[in-house]
Amino acid sequence: MSTKPYLIVEWNDTETDAKGWMVVHNFVKGYTGGGTRMHPSVTREEVERLAEAMAYKYVASESETTGGCKGGIAYDYKAPDAFEVLRRYIIAMLPYIDNGVSLGSDLGTKYNDVLKIFREFGIEIPLTQSMKSDPAVLKGIKDYDDLLLQKIDGLYMNDVVTGYGVAFSADEAWKYKDGGEGARVIIQGFGCVGASCALKLSQLGYKVVGISDANLFVASEDGLDVQKLIDHKNEFGEMDQNYFENDYVVRPNSEWLDVDCDILIPCALEDVINKSNANQVKASLVVEAANIPISAEGDEIIKEKAIDIVIDFVANLGAIRSYDAVIFGLVEPNPQAVIDDIEKLCRKNVRTLFTEAKKQSRYQRDVAYEIFKPAKSDSMEYVSPNLTVVY
Numbered sequence: 448m449s450t451k452p453y454l455i456v457e458w459n460d461t462e463t464d465a466k467g468w469m470v471v472h473n474f475v476k477g478y479t480g481g482g483t484r485m486h487p488s489v490t491r492e493e494v495e496r497l498a499e500a501m502a503y504k505y506v507a508s509e510s511e512t513t514g515g516c517k518g519g520i521a522y523d524y525k526a527p528d529a530f531e532v533l534r535r536y537i538i539a540m541l542p543y544i545d546n547g548v549s550l551g552s553d554l555g556t557k558y559n560d561v562l563k564i565f566r567e568f569g570i571e572i573p574l575t576q577s578m579k580s581d582p583a584v585l586k587g588i589k590d591y592d593d594l595l596l597q598k599i600d601g602l603y604m605n606d607v608v609t610g611y612g613v614a615f616s617a618d619e620a621w622k623y624k625d626g627g628e629g630a631r632v633i634i635q636g637f638g639c640v641g642a643s644c645a646l647k648l649s650q651l652g653y654k655v656v657g658i659s660d661a662n663l664f665v666a667s668e669d670g671l672d673v674q675k676l677i678d679h680k681n682e683f684g685e686m687d688q689n690y691f692e693n694d695y696v697v698r699p700n701s702e703w704l705d706v707d708c709d710i711l712i713p714c715a716l717e718d719v720i721n722k723s724n725a726n727q728v729k730a731s732l733v734v735e736a737a738n739i740p741i742s743a744e745g746d747e748i749i750k751e752k753a754i755d756i757v758i759d760f761v762a763n764l765g766a767i768r769s770y771d772a773v774i775f776g777l778v779e780p781n782p783q784a785v786i787d788d789i790e791k792l793c794r795k796n797v798r799t800l801f802t803e804a805k806k807q808s809r810y811q812r813d814v815a816y817e818i819f820k821p822a823k824s825d826s827m828e829y830v831s832p833n834l835t836v837v838y
């Protein structure tokens with residue numbers, strides 16, 4: 448099923464023991480997109496899997512202009528010199544970034560930091576050479592920059608586009624299953640994605656009964672006050688216990704699978720559902736907000752237990768859809784129009800996936816790999832005074 452990445456670049460930091468990779472799974476029309484992750488556990492193999500998931504995600508996003516790539520840095524994102532490490536990594540990748548490898552942010556990195564480093568080197572958003580001279584694309588970039596400064600429900604657009612899409616995907620899947628009102632949800636991770644997903648689901652009438660972050664797991668049978676938890680979380684997506692209600696139960700974050708729920712939404716790290724704990728999953732629906740949150744062995748167990756899933760590249764495409772749709776002029780660049788567009792696409796993809804899986808009596812993941820299969824890679828669009836290769 449899995450195909451090999453088109454390009455892998457390895458980097459060793461000269462100042463620390465940080466190590467990093469940039470993996471392009473495929474180029475489409477010379478362009479490719481994906482975020483850079485920073486975490487001590489990042490490996491080359493993980494970045495390869497994440498890049499592949501990005502390639503599928505661009506197909507699910509109906510993009511005709513972008514392939515999938517990913518950056519990864521094995522380093523502590525909370526270290527005092529994390530920004531400097533990211534900067535040196537980006538400098539090493541600049542020849543690719545300046546020729547159509549569009550690296551954004553991911554777990555452990557912030558989009559504003561990435562943009563700040565790009566601007567230092569005269570790059571606004573990475574583009575191919577021909578996009579750089581296309582007035583429509585340049586207008587799209589300006590629109591996208593403006594959009595990022597705007598808020599919806601009190602949160603910046605970049606902090607909601609993915610999480611809201613995940614929530615709409617979960618809602619569509621739950622409705623397809625005839626799951627009923629007020630379903631109980633547990634969410635792992637309370638960063639950019641987890642927090643906004645929890646907020647939208649609570650707005651849609653779901654009961655968020657448990658949330659974990661890097662430090663703890665908090666649960667309440669009656670449902671958590673998501674807005675209050677958001678109001679008091681820190682920049683690393685960690686909740687503040689000082690604002691927990693008296694009836695909240697605080698447990699180690701490793702116990703996030705111990706509490707009963709209907710829908711489980713991992714929004715943090717990869718492989719968090721694996722052979723050691725997949726049997727503990729009590730939900731009848733898992734929505735993969737994080738990229739690759741279920742290991743191959745864990746997935747065998749989930750499939751065996753006949754738990755329904757919304758695969759990562761269908762559930763969490765909000766950020767890249769908004770990027771593609773605004774930059775290439777597919778949608779009005781205002782917050783509500785962008786969210787409406789993501790909602791429509793997520794609901795449509797989930798319904799297609801669940802309908803097809805039911806028709807074929809197959810597991811949703813297996814069907815998704817067929818429906819959203821990416822194209823073979825183009826090469827990078829390379830332009831120099833002596834050599835011009837344009838597609």
Ligand SMILES: NC(=O)c1ccc[n+]([C@@H]2O[C@H](COP(=O)([O-])OP(=O)(O)OC[C@H]3O[C@@H](n4cnc5c(N)ncnc54)[C@H](O)[C@@H]3O)[C@@H](O)[C@H]2O)c1
Pocket residue numbers: 552553554555556605609635636637638639640641659660661662683684685700714715716717736737738763764766
């Ligand atoms: N940000 C996006 O737009 C986007 C888009 C698509 C996919 N994703 C994926 O979603 C996931 C989360 O991304 P994000 O941008 O929200 O990251 P983030 O850095 O904003 O937040 C990460 C969250 O995970 C928590 N966390 C870390 N270790 C944990 C642990 N052991 N147990 C429980 N929680 C833990 C952190 O405390 C934090 O709340 C990643 O897999 C990322 O690749 C993000």
